[in-house]
Amino acid sequence: MKAYLFTALVGALFILSPATQAKRPIPATNAEQLAYFLGNEGAYKDYMLQCAGCHRFDGKGAENRGIPSFVDSIGLFTRLPEGRSYMIRVPGAAQSQINNDELALVLNWIVANYSPEEYQSGHYRPFTAAEVGASRGHRLADVAAERARLEQIMQEKGWQPANYLYGRAGR
Numbered sequence: 001m002k003a004y005l006f007t008a009l010v011g012a013l014f015i016l017s018p019a020t021q022a023k024r025p026i027p028a029t030n031a032e033q034l035a036y037f038l039g040n041e042g043a044y045k046d047y048m049l050q051c052a053g054c055h056r057f058d059g060k061g062a063e064n065r066g067i068p069s070f071v072d073s074i075g076l077f078t079r080l081p082e083g084r085s086y087m088i089r090v091p092g093a094a095q096s097q098i099n100n101d102e103l104a105l106v107l108n109w110i111v112a113n114y115s116p117e118e119y120q121s122g123h124y125r126p127f128t129a130a131e132v133g134a135s136r137g138h139r140l141a142d143v144a145a146e147r148a149r150l151e152q153i154m155q156e157k158g159w160q161p162a163n164y165l166y167g168r169a170g171r
């Protein structure tokens with residue numbers, strides 16, 4: 001009887017979640033993904049409400065206040081496993097009010113808008129709720145040190161991420 005009730009309950013929950021059922025799966029190719037994320041209204045709204053206060057509507061941030069620009073830069077981080085984890089764990093992202101699914105979408109939206117060349121490479125791997133969930137709870141002990149470490153790895157590969165001046169330039 002208990003097992004039956006459980007099954008019925010799970011079934012009911014499944015039927016009662018039209019949002020999950022109606023959600024369009026992420027398309028397979030980078031070209032389709034770019035259009036999918038650029039057109040994602042939920043991600044746009046979440047970015048404007050949760051992130052744009054600091055990162056600005058144009059993704060340029062405020063270099064002199066220690067908020068690095070996303071423009072032609074943030075895509076570089078997605079190429080490195082530790083860069084992806086850093087993007088999820090920075091306090092502005094990890095501690096935001098949105099859930100893992102929404103944060104994954106916003107990160108993909110940020111890359112689509114401000115580093116679209118990453119999708120043109122054909123090698124972009126979109127963030128998923130599972131990837132966000134796996135990293136999000138691991139607090140970065142020293143954000144600036146991790147950013148500097150990643151910057152060095154990228155520079156050795158000849159990639160140039162945006163300036164991050166926190167703790168530098170007389171701040």
Ligand code: HEC
Nearest residue numbers: 050051053054066067068087090091092093096106143147
């Ligand atoms: C209160 C200001 C603030 C808000 C709001 C904020 N951020 Fe940030 N963000 C920062 C700062 C400052 C940095 C630089 C790293 C640090 O010191 O945390 C940063 C860095 C980042 C980075 C890494 C960029 C790089 O080049 O190192 C990502 C990705 C990011 N934020 C995503 C987000 C997302 C997604 C949101 C919204 C859900 C968000 N942030 C909201 C202030 C903010």
